[in-house]
Amino acid sequence: MPQGLRVSKTFLLNRGDPSLNRSDLFFSQQNMNLLCRDESCSVYQMKNETGDGTATYYEVYPGIGVMYNDFHMECCPSRKFENNTHTFAIHHCREGRVEWEVSNGAYLYLASGDIMLDSSATENNHCSFPVSHYHGITVTISVPEAVEGLGDLLSLFSIDLEQIEQQFTLKTRPFIMHGNSVPDHVISELYQAPENIRLEYLRVKVLELLVTLKTVDPTVLGVERPYFYKTQVEKVKAIMSFMTNEPDRHFTMEELSEKFDISTSALKQCFKGVYGIAIYTYMRNYRMDLAASLLTQTDEPITMIAGKVGYTNTSKFSEAFKKIKGKTPLEYRKIKI
Known part of the structure; x- marks a missing residue:
């Protein structure tokens, strides 16, 4: 989540105001409002002109929290925090895509199926959602608080939190691994927590996750x-906006490269890095989604809709539409009415 994902940066908060729950204070700093709360969790919401999102937060142990993140928005307010806490976090992207602004004006992308570990020692200032949605989990760990409150329990399972940070060299840069790993299996089970024993289940699974992280060889599973x-x-992003504003036109890589002063190789690589798919695949999907919307929300002739998404030949449009949507435009319109 935009700033909820950065809870690892600021999990230890000013506790001077006894009227404020510390998680409330943190989320309020992220422009998120408390929606509801019960004895085990709190739900916070963010809204702006690009959409909305919620974070469902469980404090499973002193200093350790689990957040379920569900966002349907593109961008959010950014807030820079001082790195005055010793924390790290484990993020899992189940669906969507997350853009992280890291140090020196560089960007890193978290894709569906990725697990990322990061530390408050590194500077991740801001994140957003290039495909306008993100669903995932964040496990936050305040090292001093967890060690103080859970020392005996951590020792029982031979969990050394500082050793985990060193193992993945989190103080230098975030660490990413993708699927098919023991930690991935454990994290997937966090989505299946039974409602009647959710807090107890999360406590067990968080310990299991920390134990399994010790088995990971970063040189083998790390993804560059x-x-x-x-x-x-x-x-x-300007190119994406330019193309989607004129879906009836087709641009070559060379035209886009010249217009926006970027090499074709950099354009291809960066576009796929930001949006997860090739530029032409992105536009094909965008055109078919737009056509589907026009088919169901207007009475415009299929020939006119085809023209609006860049097809002068209706037969070719129908063929392309069926390939993506599984039905011809006429069949799609009849079913969706």
């Missing part, structure tokens, strides 16, 4: 993700 610099990312 390229960093993209701000100028590149801004140009790619």
Whole structure:
């Protein structure tokens, strides 16, 4: 989540105001409001002109929390925090995509199925959602508080939190691994917590996750993700906006490269890095989604809709639409009415 994902940066908060729950204080700093609370969890919401999102937060142990993140928005307010806490977090992206602004104006991307570990020692200032949605889990760990409150329990399972940080060299850069690993299996089970024993279940699974992290060889499971610099990312986003504003037109890579002053190779690599798919695949999907919307929300002739999404030949449009949506435009319109 935008700033909820950065709870690892500021999990230890000023407790001077006894009227404020510390999680309430943190989320209020992220422009998120408390929606509801019961004895085990709190639900916070953020809204702006690009959409909304919720974070469902469980404090499973002193200093250790689990957040379920559900966001349908593109961007959110950014807040820079002082790195005055010793924390790290484990993030899992189940659906969607997360853009992280890291140090020196560079960007890193978390894709569906990725697990990322990061520390308050590194500077992740801001994140957003390039495909306008994100669903995932964040486990936050305040090392001093967890050690103080759970020392005996951590020792029982031979869990050394500082050793985990060192193992993944979190004080230098975030660590990413993708699927098919023991930690991935454990994290997937966090989504299946039985409602009647959810808090107890999360406590067990968080310990299991920390134990299994010790078995990971970072040199084997680590995934090298390229960093993209701000100028590149801004140009790619401008290109996406330019193309989606004119879906009836088809642009070559060379035309886009010249217009936005970016090499074709950098354009291809950065666009896929930001949006997760190739530029032409993105536009094909966008055109078919737009056509589907027009088919169900207007009475416009299929020939006119085809023209609006860049097809002068209705037969070719029908063929392309069926390939993506599984039905011809006429069949789709009849079913959706």
